[in-house]
Amino acid sequence: MRRFKITGRHLPPTLTTAATVMAAVALNRCMKRKDVDKLDLVIRFKHHTDEGETFFLGKNKYEIVVDHHRITHDSWGREYEPDERIAKIVNLIGHEVAHIWQYHKGDLTIKNKKLYHKGIHYHVNGDTETRLQRYMDLPFEKEARGEEEGHMLAFLIKWKQLQTEGIV
Numbered sequence: 001m002r003r004f005k006i007t008g009r010h011l012p013p014t015l016t017t018a019a020t021v022m023a024a025v026a027l028n029r030c031m032k033r034k035d036v037d038k039l040d041l042v043i044r045f046k047h048h049t050d051e052g053e054t055f056f057l058g059k060n061k062y063e064i065v066v067d068h069h070r071i072t073h074d075s076w077g078r079e080y081e082p083d084e085r086i087a088k089i090v091n092l093i094g095h096e097v098a099h100i101w102q103y104h105k106g107d108l109t110i111k112n113k114k115l116y117h118k119g120i121h122y123h124v125n126g127d128t129e130t131r132l133q134r135y136m137d138l139p140f141e142k143e144a145r146g147e148e149e150g151h152m153l154a155f156l157i158k159w160k161q162l163q164t165e166g167i168v
Helices: 013-030 082-104 128-136 139-164
Strands: 003-007 040-045 052-058 061-066 108-111 114-117
Touching (some): 003 013, 013 040, 013 139, 082 108, 082 139, 128 139
Parallel strands (some): 003 040, 040 061
Antiparallel strands (some): 052 061
16 A cells, blocks of 8 residues: 555554554455555544444545444444454454445445445435434445455454464
């Protein structure tokens, strides 16, 4: 990458290292090396309206925002253990990198401040629960969730290798 940066306050070193490894693994899985080398990517850990979001800032420039303060409990309300929480955050980064790939290949575009997937603008409205369900059914979200699983498996293999080599 041309430029890569992680920002946030009081982040555990394991989290920043894992986020860096996931970003590299996920980008290398879905993009050609020459395209990855042209990217500018900033991952910001801060309060946000969602757990995570990817912003296209212009040609080859992206920002991933992760609200790690929101990632504390699973869907059943069980509190994550510290390592589980890091794994969930890393998985979320894999998901957001899938959106970078969608932007890069032109499947996701922004026109007049509206997000389009393959030329179609999807409008999601309704109450919070209905909106979330509809959002999860969007084709670009389904694709990103599928990609995040593969990214996580590749990350775990790389992480284990780095542990074996004494790097992390």
